[in-house]
Amino acid sequence: MSFKALCIAFAFSIFLFYVGLTLSLFYFFEGETFLETLLSERTLFSIKISLLAATVATITSVILALPAAYALSRFEFKGKYIVDTILELPMVVSPSAIGAMLLIFFSNPLGSWIQENYIQVVFTFYGIIVAQFVTTLGIATRLIKASMDEIPTRFESVAQSLGVSPFKVFLTVTLPLSKKGIVAASILTWAKAIGEFGATITLAGSMAMKTETLPIAIFMRLATADIEGTVALILILISVGLFTLYGVRLLTKKDYTYD
Amino acid sequence: MIELREITVEVRGQPLIKDVSLDIQTPSFHCLIGPTGCGKTTLLETIVGLRKVKKGKILLDGKDITHLPTYLRGFAYVPQDAALFPHLTVEENIMYGIRHGSVSDKQSRYKVAMEIVEILGISHLLKRKAVNLSGGERQRVALARALAPGYKYILLDEPLSALHKGMKKELWFLLKDLQKRYNLTFLMVSHDLEEAFFLADTISVMIDGRIHQTGTKESIYSKPKTEEVARFLGIKNIFSAQITKVDSNRVSVYCPELSQTFTLPCEKSLLNNTFVKIGIHPESVKVEKDTVQENGKKLSGKVERIFEKASSYLVVFRPYNSRVTMEVEIPSMEYKELGIGEGSHVSLVLKESSIFLLDGSQ
Numbered sequence: 001m002s003f004k005a006l007c008i009a010f011a012f013s014i015f016l017f018y019v020g021l022t023l024s025l026f027y028f029f030e031g032e033t034f035l036e037t038l039l040s041e042r043t044l045f046s047i048k049i050s051l052l053a054a055t056v057a058t059i060t061s062v063i064l065a066l067p068a069a070y071a072l073s074r075f076e077f078k079g080k081y082i083v084d085t086i087l088e089l090p091m092v093v094s095p096s097a098i099g100a101m102l103l104i105f106f107s108n109p110l111g112s113w114i115q116e117n118y119i120q121v122v123f124t125f126y127g128i129i130v131a132q133f134v135t136t137l138g139i140a141t142r143l144i145k146a147s148m149d150e151i152p153t154r155f156e157s158v159a160q161s162l163g164v165s166p167f168k169v170f171l172t173v174t175l176p177l178s179k180k181g182i183v184a185a186s187i188l189t190w191a192k193a194i195g196e197f198g199a200t201i202t203l204a205g206s207m208a209m210k211t212e213t214l215p216i217a218i219f220m221r222l223a224t225a226d227i228e229g230t231v232a233l234i235l236i237l238i239s240v241g242l243f244t245l246y247g248v249r250l251l252t253k254k255d256y257t258y259d
Numbered sequence: 260m261i262e263l264r265e266i267t268v269e270v271r272g273q274p275l276i277k278d279v280s281l282d283i284q285t286p287s288f289h290c291l292i293g294p295t296g297c298g299k300t301t302l303l304e305t306i307v308g309l310r311k312v313k314k315g316k317i318l319l320d321g322k323d324i325t326h327l328p329t330y331l332r333g334f335a336y337v338p339q340d341a342a343l344f345p346h347l348t349v350e351e352n353i354m355y356g357i358r359h360g361s362v363s364d365k366q367s368r369y370k371v372a373m374e375i376v377e378i379l380g381i382s383h384l385l386k387r388k389a390v391n392l393s394g395g396e397r398q399r400v401a402l403a404r405a406l407a408p409g410y411k412y413i414l415l416d417e418p419l420s421a422l423h424k425g426m427k428k429e430l431w432f433l434l435k436d437l438q439k440r441y442n443l444t445f446l447m448v449s450h451d452l453e454e455a456f457f458l459a460d461t462i463s464v465m466i467d468g469r470i471h472q473t474g475t476k477e478s479i480y481s482k483p484k485t486e487e488v489a490r491f492l493g494i495k496n497i498f499s500a501q502i503t504k505v506d507s508n509r510v511s512v513y514c515p516e517l518s519q520t521f522t523l524p525c526e527k528s529l530l531n532n533t534f535v536k537i538g539i540h541p542e543s544v545k546v547e548k549d550t551v552q553e554n555g556k557k558l559s560g561k562v563e564r565i566f567e568k569a570s571s572y573l574v575v576f577r578p579y580n581s582r583v584t585m586e587v588e589i590p591s592m593e594y595k596e597l598g599i600g601e602g603s604h605v606s607l608v609l610k611e612s613s614i615f616l617l618d619g620s621q
Contacts, residue, residue: 163361
């Protein structure tokens with residue numbers, strides 16, 4: 001077997017592994033239960049708050065990540081490497097630990113003050129958003145920075161030499177050139193947010209019709225040994241996830257390359 | 260006028276530009292030439308404001324702009340690969356500075372920009388996306404984009420280096436025309452001697468982060484100041500010599516490697532018996548096919564190697580009883596009439612104008 005064929009075989013084996021895992025769900029699949037679960041008020045509520053919380057968390061993460069990613073990609077400043085390293089914190093610390101950190105924060109005097117005077121976070125819908133936001137912010141920044149790193153700085157240099165201010169250059173050159181990367185990063189951030197479980201259940205809890213997102217609903221169904229219901233919810237989550245990832249593949253197809 | 264005053268620029272703690280001082284008159288075409296890695300692009304980027312100055316000052320028309328941000332400096336910059344914005348059309352690229360910059364009379368600038376588009380012959384490209392243009396088209400568009408906002412100072416970083424010679428020549432003429440028509444000051448980085456000598460009014464030669472010589476192209480070519488400049492210009496005929504006589508504005512030097520004494524003009528005060536270096540222009544030497552030595556004015560020897568060039572021949576000549584060789588460039592027609600080959604015995608006639616004294620006595 002040639003090296004090329006061997007590598008392709010590995011690529012297909014990964015594909016088959018995941019497809020096999022998904023197909024194995026159909027052992028417990030019941031069409032009637034699937035439809036019943038999908039159309040139940042509880043599931044529809046879970047889908048609704050999952051989509052809503054993930055979207056709000058993603059938009060907030062991306063808005064904050066954009067200038068931060070630009071700074072990390074373009075400028076040299078003191079503490080840059082510490083900031084850059086901390087972006088991976090949500091990846092190295094488990095989501096439940098992130099959730100616990102948030103719970104502790106909102107129990108300390110500052111967190112309590114915020115909750116009393118501004119917004120109740122713990123065990124509320126806002127808690128889902130905060131948990132998803134904290135777990136995705138670093139990833140969003142890292143992904144957007146990567147897309148900005150790909151754009152040669154000479155475009156910005158030339159634009160500035162034509163008398164255009166750095167902020168306007170950011171808006172008219174950097175953002176349009178990294179548009180696809182930002183959209184792809186947003187979709188991946190959203191996919192990460194919608195699948196978030198550990199931090200969300202720790203901070204927002206698992207109250208049905210209140211803070212039960214799709215991943216939490218799957219866990220709760222499994223905990224009550226409702227395998228058919230679990231399978232239905234997993235299939236819904238997989239459909240949403242694959243749809244978004246396929247969207248990423250389409251969007252990240254490049255129109256042009258930089259020399 | 261652009262004035263650089265003892266500019267030092269460091270990159271990762273290492274000085275890449277060392278105490279560079281330079282005056283560029285306006286309007287003019289100034290070429291900054293030098294070998295790869297000598298710091299030409301770094302100096303250009305420093306003038307544009309893309310690199311910080313460690314020491315020294317940059318003045319534009321007497322105003323200190325050393326610490327001004329790029330967008331307030333007033334230099335339009337064209338990098339080597341043109342850097343056309345790939346998400347915009349050719350027209351949007353050209354009008355970018357007018358549209359987004361601080362141009363006061365946008366309508367009249369649009370008109371001038373369209374006139375420049377006509378001169379550069381790119382009106383048929385206006386609606387096309389900036390990607391997928393040919394190399395020559397890209398450079399024309401980049402040039403139009405730099406000129407459109409009305410800047411008088413255009414900094415070009417080897418913009419034609421990737422083009423074939425025919426295309427290069429076309430753009431040389433266009434650059435000269437544009438410079439004259441709009442009274443522009445071009446500062447262009449190049450390592451192409453032919454290009455620099457064709458375009459420039461004045462030239463600076465940069466070597467290892469320092470400017471070794473600035474002057475008119477005639478002065479640079481006929482009298483390279485240092486051995487490094489001479490070698491960069493492709494002159495390999497550099498020999499050690501000793502001053503034997505000093506008159507007012509003239510010195511006699513004896514070159515033991517060629518067993519010849521030359522009398523040369525000299526503006527500096529040199530002392531007798533000082534060791535110096537001299538250079539000999541390879542194309543200013545006359546070759547005669549004989550072996551007779553007349554009063555020491557002719558240098559006799561043997562042809563060792565011959566290399567054919569596009570329109571000339573490069574002859575490697577070794578004087579009798581000498582360790583050194585000399586390069587002589589003979590136009591093709593003249594070479595064919597001479598009828599010499601490798602091993603031929605020839606004499607060289609060295610005119611005073613073909614010999615120059617280099618700085619840095621030993």
